[in-house]
Amino acid sequence: MKNRVWTLIFIPFLLFYALPTGAAETEDRKWQDESMYYLMVDRFNNGDIKNDYEVNVQDPKAFHGGDFLGIINKLDYIKDMGFTAIRLNSIFDNEENGYHGKWIQDFYKTEEHYGTMDEFKQLVKEAHKREMKVVIDFEINEVGPNHPWLSESDKKNWFHEQKKGEPPYLNQDNQDVKNYLIDAAKWWIKESNIDGYYLGNTDLASESFIREFVKEVKGAKDHFYLLGGVQSDDPVTIAHFQEMGIDGFIDYPLSKNIRPIFDQVDNSLSDLITNKEKIMADYPDPYLMGSVMDTDDMIRFTHNAVAKNQHPGPRWKLALTYLYTTPGIPIVYYGSEIALEGGEGEANHRQMDFRTDKELIDYITKLGELRGKYPSLTRGTLELLAEENELSVYKRTYEGETTVIAINNSSESQNITVPSKLLEENKELRGLLSDDQVKGSDKGYTLFLDREEAEVYILAEKSGLNIPYVIATIAVYGAFLTFIILAWRKSKKKRAQGE
Known part of the structure; x- marks a missing residue:
């Protein structure tokens, strides 16, 4: 009896809160629906002091102690901001002070400062439990400046002739080099179940290698995502490489256009969308491009804003609104959520600080929520x-x-x-x-x-009087009152008979 009464009472409230929100029905998740958090392992969070070999947080060129366990401990922090994927810098074994991951010694080992292979696998598993995807940087052009291959006589053909002031670049036209890189890339997918690679300086690689790499790597796992980066800020050049099968690229032409607009108040937005439309027209699939304000190889957006005597909070809010609501995958560099400062080189790679004001974090969280709720923000014209x-x-x-x-x-x-x-x-x-x-x-x-x-x-x-809802409510309450009256009469009759 009591349960039936409460059910009837709650029906009108259920009707009220079930009013349509206007959001389209959720469909199968695609890469264009993702939002990505890009972090440098060493500078993010230290979760295990046992792997702190020769760590010096005062030296911007040394390891600072960040590791895989530190990331695991902060996965909820990242997910709570609405991010559905994380991107890590290269995690392979590096030379001394290779905190950035670019001085690779061994493609088949994890960097010991970051943690073990088992800990990395655990990181991927924990991310997947939270329905977050994992992308890592995979270096296809270089190894460390003191790599043993450089002194091995049988591997002279593994490198192009070194130009003054430049590192030795791998010769991907050499079949052994090609096989090594492709085999290593497939091995990591099989071992750790990662979801994507970032391939930096794609334009420095052999085109025949890129095509074969794409074919082999994408064949290793369904829906595997390849994100590239090229040194050119010409959309046509970027499109040429996207046509080779790389899903998307860091949209540097976009960054070049919007950073000078948003780093200062009262800048005209007249070219904001027209430039975006022009760039989109050049790309085979603009929805899979990576939209960024910051990366690890540019001066941080906060630095530019502060240099112009601007408060970085409002500058970031407007820029991120644009990033989250235009076609492309927003990739937010760690520290952006706290408006982290940073200049060139190592000055860009400052230590993350989790003891900070949450206003900007809350704003990013709201944008992430909207992007996940409304498909028009990820798939729309x-x-x-x-x-x-x-x-x-x-x-x-x-x-x-x-x-x-x-x-x-x-x-x-x-x-x-x-x-x-x-x-x-x-x-x-x-x-x-x-x-x-x-x-x-x-x-x-x-x-x-x-x-x-x-x-x-x-x-x-338009909101206003909802006639169908009103009629339904009256009918429910009418039925409820009728039920109460009948129940009361029945109860009264039983009491009378009992007397």
């Missing part, structure tokens, strides 16, 4: 709707779902009207970062944004 000076509005549309993004890079509050012809009429825009609500009118949708703020809206039916 891109269209500029309106722009005036430092304020831009664009939309993403996918299978009936439309999100609208507004970014105000101005030091003044501004409003802007999106004409009705560019959005469906008689609807409303509901703010997803705040509680803003904009109803459509004959003129269109007028958005108001405070200075240095952004908003993500979902286009939805």
Whole structure:
């Protein structure tokens, strides 16, 4: 009796909270749906002091103690921010002070400062338990400057002739070199079950090697992701390598365009979307490109903002809003969530600090939540709707779902009207970062944004009296009251008979 009463009481509330959100139905997860956190193992978190050999945190060129166990201990921290994948620098055995992973000695061993092979396997397992994918950097062009191969007479043909001031580059046209790199790459997939590789300086490698590497490595595991990097910032050059089968590349042309826009307030956003559309047109699959503000080989975005006397928090919020809401896989470099400072070289590789203000972390978490909830933000078309000076509005549309993004890079509050012809009429825009609500009118949708703020809206039916819901509620409550009355009469009758 009591359970039936409570069930009837809760039905109206269930009806109320089951109102449609406007989000498209979730589909099978694809790489373009991911958001990636890129970290340097040595500079992230020290979880095991037993592998701290010759560690010196005061020396920017020495090992600092970060390891696989340290990452495992922070996987929830990364996942809670909404990241669905992590990328690690090269984890292979390195020469002395090779904290960055680029001075490889042995492709079949883990760097001892990072931990053991078993600990790395555990890292991958723990990430997969959290439905997070793991990508590692795989060096295809170089080994350490003192690698034994360089002094072995039978391996002279393993390297190109060294030019002054440059490292010795591997000769991938040599069949032995080609076999070694491909076999090692496949071995790591089989041993550890990783989900992807980053291939730096792809443009330095032999094209025939790249094609064979792609074929063999992708054949080793379904849906394996290959991310590349080239020294050129020409989209056409990057597209040439993407056509070889590498899924995506770090979108340096994008970074080159947007970093100077967002590192200072009152910069015009007029080229924000038009440049993006031009770049997208050049790539075979722009949705698989890696969108970045920072990497390990450039001056940190925070440094640029501070150099211009800007508060880095608002600068990062606007930049990340753009990164998360335009086509491409957002790849966020460790420390960005705390606006970590850093100049060139080792100054970029500062130690992560987890004792810091959480405001920016909370903002990234919200962006990650929206990106995971609304497929239009990862799969949708891109269209500029309106722009005036430092304020831009664009939309993403996918299978009936439309999100609208507004970014105000101005030091003044501004409003802007999106004409009705560019959005469906008689609807409303509901703010997803705040509680803003904009109803459509004959003129269109007028958005108001405070200075240095952004908003993500979902286009939805106008809120108001929901007639079907009201009728259903009345019917449920009517049935509930009828039930109570009948139960009361029955109870009263039993008591009377008992007397």
